[in-house]
Amino acid sequence: xxxxxxxxxxxxxxxxxxxxxxxxxxxxxxxxxxxxxxxxxxxxxxxxxxxxxxxxxxxxxxxxxxxxxxxxxxxxxxxxxxxxxxxxxxxxxxxxxxxxxxxxxxxxxxxxxxxxxxxxxxxxxxxxxxxxxxxxxxxxxxxxxxxxxxxxxxxxxxxxxxxxxxxxxxxxxxxxxxxxxxxxxx
Amino acid sequence: xxxxxxxxxxxxxxxxxxxxxxxxxxxxxxxxxxxxxxxxxxxxxxxxxxxxxxxxxxxxxxxxxxxxxxxxxxxxxxxxxxxxxxxxxxxxxxxxxxxxxxxxxxxxxxxxxxxxxxxxxxxxxxxxxxxxxxxxxxxxxxxxxxxxxxxxxxxxxxxxxxxxxxxxxxxxxxxxxxxxxxxxxx
DNA sequence: ACCTGAACACCGTTCAAGT
DNA sequence: ACCTGAACACCGTTCAAGT
Numbered sequence: 001x002x003x004x005x006x007x008x009x010x011x012x013x014x015x016x017x018x019x020x021x022x023x024x025x026x027x028x029x030x031x032x033x034x035x036x037x038x039x040x041x042x043x044x045x046x047x048x049x050x051x052x053x054x055x056x057x058x059x060x061x062x063x064x065x066x067x068x069x070x071x072x073x074x075x076x077x078x079x080x081x082x083x084x085x086x087x088x089x090x091x092x093x094x095x096x097x098x099x100x101x102x103x104x105x106x107x108x109x110x111x112x113x114x115x116x117x118x119x120x121x122x123x124x125x126x127x128x129x130x131x132x133x134x135x136x137x138x139x140x141x142x143x144x145x146x147x148x149x150x151x152x153x154x155x156x157x158x159x160x161x162x163x164x165x166x167x168x169x170x171x172x173x174x175x176x177x178x179x180x181x182x183x184x185x186x
Numbered sequence: 187x188x189x190x191x192x193x194x195x196x197x198x199x200x201x202x203x204x205x206x207x208x209x210x211x212x213x214x215x216x217x218x219x220x221x222x223x224x225x226x227x228x229x230x231x232x233x234x235x236x237x238x239x240x241x242x243x244x245x246x247x248x249x250x251x252x253x254x255x256x257x258x259x260x261x262x263x264x265x266x267x268x269x270x271x272x273x274x275x276x277x278x279x280x281x282x283x284x285x286x287x288x289x290x291x292x293x294x295x296x297x298x299x300x301x302x303x304x305x306x307x308x309x310x311x312x313x314x315x316x317x318x319x320x321x322x323x324x325x326x327x328x329x330x331x332x333x334x335x336x337x338x339x340x341x342x343x344x345x346x347x348x349x350x351x352x353x354x355x356x357x358x359x360x361x362x363x364x365x366x367x368x369x370x371x372x
Numbered sequence: 373a374c375c376t377g378a379a380c381a382c383c384g385t386t387c388a389a390g391t
Numbered sequence: 392a393c394c395t396g397a398a399c400a401c402c403g404t405t406c407a408a409g410t
Contacts, residue, residue, distance in 0.1 A: 005393095028384070039384080041394050049384065104290035142364060146336050153335025178328060185371050191374095215402070225403080227375050235403065 007045045009035055011055035018056060019094045022101045026053060050108050057102055057114040064095060065118045069125050078132040079180060082147075086176040089151055100155050123148050133184055147183050193231045195221055197241035204242060205280045208287045212239060236294050243288055243300040250281060251304045255311050264318040265366060268333075271311075272362040275337055286341050309334050319370055333369050 013035050017025040028049060029039050046052050068088065075081040090096075103115050126144035131137060199221050203211040214235060215225050232238050254274070261267040276282075289301050309330045316326035316333075 027382095029382095038395060040387090040396065043385070043387095044393055100290055104286055143368070145340070146365065146368060149337070149339025150332050150335040152339030153337060154331070179332065182329070182332060213402070214404095224376060226377065226406090229404070229406095230374055 011059045014052050014056040018101050019098050054110045057111045061114055078129040082129050082180050197245045200238050200242040204287050205284050240296045243297045247300055264315040268315050268366050
């Protein structure tokens with residue numbers, strides 16, 4: 001029953017595996033068993049394993065950048081927009097693991113291309129918020145780069161140090177508030 | 187001639203491979219050929235490939251954290267110390283590629299342990315500088331976490347976007363100066 | 373104590389043969 | 392058009408045999 005498998009089924013399964021165990025967990029035979037197919041069938045839909053990971057990366061771009069930005073554009077007040085962005089960014093562990101795995105792999109040039117696109121769009125989104133708050137274009141750009149860098153880097157700090165900043169007693173909300181204060185100080 | 191191969195020879199070769207092509211470039215047979223040994227010999231010195239990568243990680247900890255902190259402790263003035271730290275941090279491409287590869291791999295628990303140690307020491311070093319500048323303990327800690335996060339995240343921004351912040355016309359020195367201004371603003 | 377080379381295991385990839 | 396299962400390649404790992 002149900003229609004045949006689509007490439008998206010494979011990409012989704014790959015993204016799930018990445019969330020659970022990083023890129024190393026993307027094992028074609030394991031995914032095949034999980035979605036009820038065979039290794040051989042995989043190669044009808046994809047050129048190779050790298051193409052599957054690219055598929056997962058594009059899926060990730062859609063959900064964690066395109067859709068996220070669409071949602072947050074609704075929030076008028078720029079500080080409030082940044083606040084909700086950071087809450088959503090730091091609040092989702094599963095998403096965080098995917099970010100870490102995909103962003104830090106410049107191995108495949110096409111995944112690097114997706115990452116570059118995501119980076120550009122996210123930094124532009126941040127710069128826009130800073131500009132609305134009242135910073136000049138170049139100040140806004142600089143702070144956006146620092147803010148995004150901070151976001152990415154915090155994964156590492158938090159991953160290795162579960163009792164680091166946000167959880168060290170104070171709730172995520174307070175941590176994000178402090179962070180935005182620091183980033184928007186003149 | 188020369189004495190036999192030491193485990194450190196393997197670790198050094200692995201670190202070199204990581205700098206050139208990331209963790210995926212750590213191929214035992216390739217390293218063996220490069221240092222004039224065989225695959226089989228490798229397994230006399232190391233339990234497995236993961237142990238080799240741990241060896242490389244420990245080597246990296248010594249040169250890029252222990253030795254670095256020792257050097258920079260000499261610089262009395264804390265702002266100056268931060269400045270030199272960032273210059274050295276962002277100025278070395280080879281080192282940057284190693285950082286990216288090792289830090290973002292929570293796969294192996296022992297590498298994760300080294301990364302945790304490195305993170306703790308680096309954040310403490312930064313917090314100390316901020317405290318000397320005159321921030322309270324908790325302010326200094328918070329800014330240290332943000333600063334280190336920024337450092338890590340900038341690799342990604344810069345890797346994907348060669349014409350991003352530092353190279354966008356202005357020299358590294360100016361970029362670092364601006365960054366420190368932002369991080370030390372009250 | 374340390375090394376070699378052959379063997380095996382795992383998993384990515386290909387492909388002839390099926391429906 | 393899509394899938395299967397067997398075959399092969401690559402590389403990590405083991406191990407009996409050497410020095």
